[in-house]
Amino acid sequence: MIINHPILGPRDAAEFVCLGDACMIDRPDWEAEDAMQQFHEYGYLRDNPAGQHQELWYHEQGDRSWLVLTRNTLTHEITKVEMARDVARSRGRDK
Amino acid sequence: MARDATETRDFGGSVKMRYSAFKIFMQGLTGNKSWKPVWREPDPKPEYDIIIIGAGGHGLSTAYYLAKEFGMRNIAVLEKGWLGSGNIGRNTTIIRSNYLLPGNQPFYEMSMKLWENLEQDTNYNSMVSQRSILNLIHTDGQRDAFVRRGNAMFLSGADAELVDAKQLRDELPFLNFDDARFPIKGGLFQRRGGTARHDAVAWGYARGADSRGVDIIQNCEVTGFDIQGGVCRGVETSRGPIRARKVAMCVAGSSGRVAALAGMRLPIESHVLQAFVSEGLKPTLPGVITFGAGHFYVSQSDKGGLVFGGDIDGYNTYAQRGNLPVVEDVAEGGMAIMPMIGRARLLRSWGGVMDMSMDGTPFIDKTHIEGLYFNGGWCYGGFKATPASGYCYAHLLAKDEPHPNAAQMRLDRFMTGNLIDEKGQGNQPNLH
Numbered sequence: 001m002i003i004n005h006p007i008l009g010p011r012d013a014a015e016f017v018c019l020g021d022a023c024m025i026d027r028p029d030w031e032a033e034d035a036m037q038q039f040h041e042y043g044y045l046r047d048n049p050a051g052q053h054q055e056l057w058y059h060e061q062g063d064r065s066w067l068v069l070t071r072n073t074l075t076h077e078i079t080k081v082e083m084a085r086d087v088a089r090s091r092g093r094d095k
Numbered sequence: 096m097a098r099d100a101t102e103t104r105d106f107g108g109s110v111k112m113r114y115s116a117f118k119i120f121m122q123g124l125t126g127n128k129s130w131k132p133v134w135r136e137p138d139p140k141p142e143y144d145i146i147i148i149g150a151g152g153h154g155l156s157t158a159y160y161l162a163k164e165f166g167m168r169n170i171a172v173l174e175k176g177w178l179g180s181g182n183i184g185r186n187t188t189i190i191r192s193n194y195l196l197p198g199n200q201p202f203y204e205m206s207m208k209l210w211e212n213l214e215q216d217t218n219y220n221s222m223v224s225q226r227s228i229l230n231l232i233h234t235d236g237q238r239d240a241f242v243r244r245g246n247a248m249f250l251s252g253a254d255a256e257l258v259d260a261k262q263l264r265d266e267l268p269f270l271n272f273d274d275a276r277f278p279i280k281g282g283l284f285q286r287r288g289g290t291a292r293h294d295a296v297a298w299g300y301a302r303g304a305d306s307r308g309v310d311i312i313q314n315c316e317v318t319g320f321d322i323q324g325g326v327c328r329g330v331e332t333s334r335g336p337i338r339a340r341k342v343a344m345c346v347a348g349s350s351g352r353v354a355a356l357a358g359m360r361l362p363i364e365s366h367v368l369q370a371f372v373s374e375g376l377k378p379t380l381p382g383v384i385t386f387g388a389g390h391f392y393v394s395q396s397d398k399g400g401l402v403f404g405g406d407i408d409g410y411n412t413y414a415q416r417g418n419l420p421v422v423e424d425v426a427e428g429g430m431a432i433m434p435m436i437g438r439a440r441l442l443r444s445w446g447g448v449m450d451m452s453m454d455g456t457p458f459i460d461k462t463h464i465e466g467l468y469f470n471g472g473w474c475y476g477g478f479k480a481t482p483a484s485g486y487c488y489a490h491l492l493a494k495d496e497p498h499p500n501a502a503q504m505r506l507d508r509f510m511t512g513n514l515i516d517e518k519g520q521g522n523q524p525n526l527h
Binding site: 001012013014017018019020021036040041043044045046047048049050053055071073074075076 | 350351352355360361362363364365409410411412413414418420453509510522523524525
């Protein structure tokens with residue numbers, strides 16, 4: 001797979017490691033009433049879809065940036081690559 | 096059901112023969128003309144006591160033990176494709192019980208004991224070969240860890256044998272003992288470990304289940320669940336709705352997809368594991384060799400090919416094929432530990448979808464929906480577990496309580512804190 005890095009351009013996927021579902025950007029509020037339940041779901045439960053999947057990749061052998069890939073788990077086709085920072089901010093995170 | 100010496104009754108009306116050397120001899124003399132199909136192809140009935148989703152190794156062994164050990168008869172096994180078309184047909188056939196943790200090791204040793212009697216039990220040649228499995232040791236720390244593992248194996252009734260480098264040099268002179276990064280300092284053998292013929296395992300269980308009245312329905316995809324008021328009353332399929340008192344998921348790599356039909360999210364990600372076979376060679380490897388530090392393991396099939404593999408690719412996929420970086424990594428691992436493998440040509444490679452769980456350990460449990468059961472999360476270790484998985488799942492389905500050896504394999508263990516994390520990697524499935 002080739003990952004089209006938003007800053008560096010096309011790079012071999014072997015330079016990256018995959019952390020998993022990009023839902024991990026949305027860390028629950030630890031003060032919430034049901035924080036226990038929320039953190040269980042956050043830490044352990046996954047949609048694991050067959051098809052489009054948003055996921056976190058880390059450019060470990062490169063610029064060490066975190067990316068959000070939109071990738072098809074049936075074909076491995078990557079349709080979108082964003083900086084994880086930008087995705088987090090667009091979801092309301094301050095950093 | 097009583098089995099006489101030569102025949103078992105076939106619920107489809109024909110007579111099923113019991114295999115023996117004498118039968119093969121007689122068939123050979125008569126042109127092999129009277130072999131019969133070994134399972135029926137029934138149409139689905141409107142209702143069953145138990146529906147098992149997935150006619151893979153685990154689903155078929157579940158049906159087999161439900162019928163044989165727990166006296167259940169009115170069972171259907173539904174299969175999207177053809178039976179044995181999933182991971183039971185795509186694995187590297189290793190059987191072993193060399194785990195560490197109490198939630199795992201007694202279960203895998205139970206499986207090993209079932210393997211040891213499988214062919215007699217099913218009257219089917221599964222080619223179980225206890226040719227040994229070896230884990231290589233490269234450091235003092237690793238030796239300490241393997242001593243502990245060996246003792247854990249003894250506690251469950253399994254065998255273990257710690258050997259030093261000198262003995263290994265005598266037994267396996269072709270290994271690269273003096274590698275600068277990973278010099279071989281010894282190893283932990285399980286001599287009862289080995290390999291089995293993966294397809295024949297599925298076929299043997301299918302034949303055994305079918306002859307006891309289980310309907311194995313192929314080309315029948317489950318498309319939904321009939322869940323009313325928190326109770327599962329059956330399934331929707333590509334061949335119409337089928338009612339059941341209990342529905343048992345057993346779909347390995349497709350766990351996420353099927354569970355989603357019931358509105359469930361699982362502590363599982365689907366990943367691809369690649370495997371490789373070389374051209375056929377004369378007998379070269381006496382047993383299974385695992386080079387854990389280099390993510391490489393290898394054995395030799397009875398046909399002569401070197402069967403080997405390594406790590407999962409590391410990203411979510413349902414594609415049943417991987418990418419080239421892992422091919423290179425596995426080849427490097429092989430060359431590092433067993434340089435002679437470079438003289439063999441690679442014949443083919445393939446990928447299978449692994450249901451990687453959050454702690455590397457499987458689940459055999461009820462779900463929060465009454466009448467719906469789940470078996471999955473086998474990671475890349477499902478083949479060796481086939482007999483015990485089926486037996487323990489059958490126990491759960493028949494008695495509604497877990498088998499003692501699978502009692503810790505619960506779906507809620509991440510909420511209760513009772514993880515079974517053999518590698519201590521935490522909740523990242525691609526590291527297990």
